[in-house]
Amino acid sequence: MTIGGMTTREKPGSARRVSSSTVPWIGRINASIPALADQLNEIRANQDARRKDLKGSYDYIICGTGCAGSAVAGRLAAVKKSARILVLEAGGWDTAASVLDPNLWVQNIGNHLDWNVFSEPSPSMNGRIIRESMGRVVGGGSSTNALTWSRPFKANLNEWAEISGEPLWGYEHALEIFRNLEDWHGPADARYRGTGGPVWVQPAAGHSAVGTALLEAAKECGHPVLSDQNGAREEMDGGFAYMNHIVRDGLRHSMARAYLYNVLGQENITLLPNSHVHRVVLDGDRAVAVEVDLGDRMVVFWADREIVLCAGGMNSAKILMLSGIGNEKDLKPHGIKTLVNSPDVGANYHNHTLHAACLWESPQPIPLLNTGANVAGFWKSKASLSAPDFNFVQLEFPYATEEIIARYAPPTTAWALCAGLVAPKSRGFLKLRSANPADNPILDARLLTHPDDMAALAAAIEACRELGNSQAMRPFAIREVAPGKKLDKEEMADFIRDGASSFFHSVGTCRMGKDEDAVVDGQLRVKGVRGLRIADGSIMPHIVSSATMAACVLIGERMAEILHKES
Incomplete structure (x- = not known):
């Protein structure tokens, strides 16, 4: 893929505010710590010192500090002051300029903060290899992504509730959680938006001329234009609006900054960056420990209460398989003894497909505002759908795949309008490449x-x-660069396959459900194993029609809620 002239495709190698009576367990994370560099450095130094005095066991071990992991760890540490919590992150501290500066997010695709996973070549994509970027850094994807805060549709969450058999996954309870976790800096909305929570969310800072024009175009084409990308949109068929961003005072406000930095000064939580979890250790049918590579040595940390995998849409499934939890016929060739035969581990892989190919030439360069992506829309291709299956994203630069760049040679003043498929029916799978935890998995995405x-x-x-x-x-359009004309059926198929890429929203490989084959149940317990949970995008039975960051934060909040109620 080429982004603003930067090549990112590579060959795969061997990465409402609510009262406490409404959600009684949750409490309020102390959000009084200013985001000042010296204080953050002090917190990091404190945590690095703890690395030299590690305990052999902890009450809770949380593996991964992405959107869900940060929420689980932050909430648990805030309300369980006597619990000893260990948080493990394979990547390093979130201090890189490409993390802090919202305008530099594209630099995170393929750099050292990326797990750098690639799909297998696929005929459905004209034989192309597709990158599936995932954040390998404190904050996970929330430290490396395009900073869009887009909450799930009501229909998405009510479907989860039905599939899991757990009503608290439904929209109304989720809405309580979202109001409680948000610190919303836009127009007040008592039903949909909250203030005072840990997650700073604001409308796009300023309106670009090209973005405002797109909203006028949406009206011209019969689409609703909304004052807020979230809120009422969640109960509608869709609509266009300026985005919400996790940007505070011009800097990225990742989920690590929202949840973790407010509790890392406490004695009950230890965060270990650069700590790669290899596998979960089982004693009979109980998960009792995790085996971790600290870089200079291997360590086993024991869990007295629960282990929670928050390693992401692919890595949680990979850790399960390396631990002997998966499809026996797939584990055996790697010499891994099957301890729990769970054939659906790694199955049900799916993702949002981003089509990076529709381009227009502007008569002059378009100044980038915020992240360069400021306006988006959702819509249904069929009225019968429960939630939108289209997500349109405007990008103020020529975002396109290598194949589209080669064919159409867009000028540097081009801008893009990307078609996103957000209710895909295609399903792929994930398998181990080897028994070596350092090897990325084999991904047959089947987009x-x-x-x-x-x-x-x-x-x-x-x-x-x-x-x-x-x-x-x-x-803003001298001419339509790509595709440049109405395409016949064969031309359209080729244009789709050459322009298709990924939103980097990998989900589903440890799906939640009440059926026997589901990997986790409605309480996020791994079936067949006591003391082991999963909380991240991998548990989504069906992907939400929005970007997945807010949905993953919701999963983390629900995990913490569940663990609190069980204590």
Whole structure:
């Protein structure tokens, strides 16, 4: 993929505010610590010192500090002051300029903060290899992503509640949690938005001329235009709006800053960056420890109460398989003894497909505002759908795959309108490459293998062209660069496959459900294993129609809520 002229494709190697009576367990994280560099450095130094005096056992061990892991750790440490909590992160501290500066987020794709996982070549993608970027740093993806705070649709969460058999996964309870966790700096909305929570969220800081024009284009094309990307949109068929961003005082406010930095001064929590979890140790049917590579030595940390995997949409499944929890026929060739035969570990992989190919030439360069991505829209291709299957994202630079760049040679003044498939029917799978924890897994993503996904993306591309070629966009469009014309069926299929890429929203490989084959139940317990939970995007039975960061934070909040109620 090429982003603003930067090549990122590589060959795979061997990465409402609510009262406490409404959600009684939750308490309030102390949000009084200013985000000043010297104080953050003091916290990091304190945690680094603890690395020299590690305990052999902890009450809770949380593996991963991404969106869900940070929420689990922060909430537990705040309300369980007597519990000893160990948090493990394979990546380093979140101090890189590309983490802090919202404008530099594209630099995180393929750099040292990325797990650098690639899919297998796929005929459905014209034989192309697709990068699946995941954050390997304190804060996980919330430290490396495009900073968009987009909450799930009501229909998505009510579906989770039905599939899991657990009503508290449903929208109304989730809405309570979102109001409680948000510190919303936009127009007040008592039903949908909260203030005073740990997660700083604000509307896009300023409105760009090209973004405002796109909203006018949406009206021209019959789409609703909303004052807030979240809120009422969640109970609608969709709509266009300026994005919400996790940007505070011009800097990224990741989930690590939202949840972890407020509790790391406490004695009950230890965070170990650069600590790669290799596997979970089982004693019979109970998870009792984790085996961790600290860089200079291997260590086993014992868990007296619970181990929670928050390693992400791919790595939690990988850790399970390395631990002997997975499909026996897939583990045996790697010499891994199957302790729990769970064939669906690694199955049900799916993702949002981002089509990076619809481009227009602007008469002059477009100054980048905020992250360069400020306006988005959601819509349904069919009225019968429970939630939108399209997500349109405007990018103020020529975002396109290598193949599209080579074919259309867009000028540097080009801008993009990307069609996103956010309710895919295609499913892939994940398997171990070897028994070596350092090796990334084999990912057969199988994007666009379901014919309905191809049809939906074709319709979304035509919707993009209608928007981009509208009267409202003419001041910013000398010409349509790509595809440049209406395509016939064969041309459209080729254009889709050459322009298809990933939103980097990998989910589903440890799916939640009440059925026998589900990997985790509605309480996020790994079936067949006591003392082991999973809380991250891998548990999504079906992906939400929004970006996954807010949904993963919700999963972390629910995990902490569940653990608190069980104590």
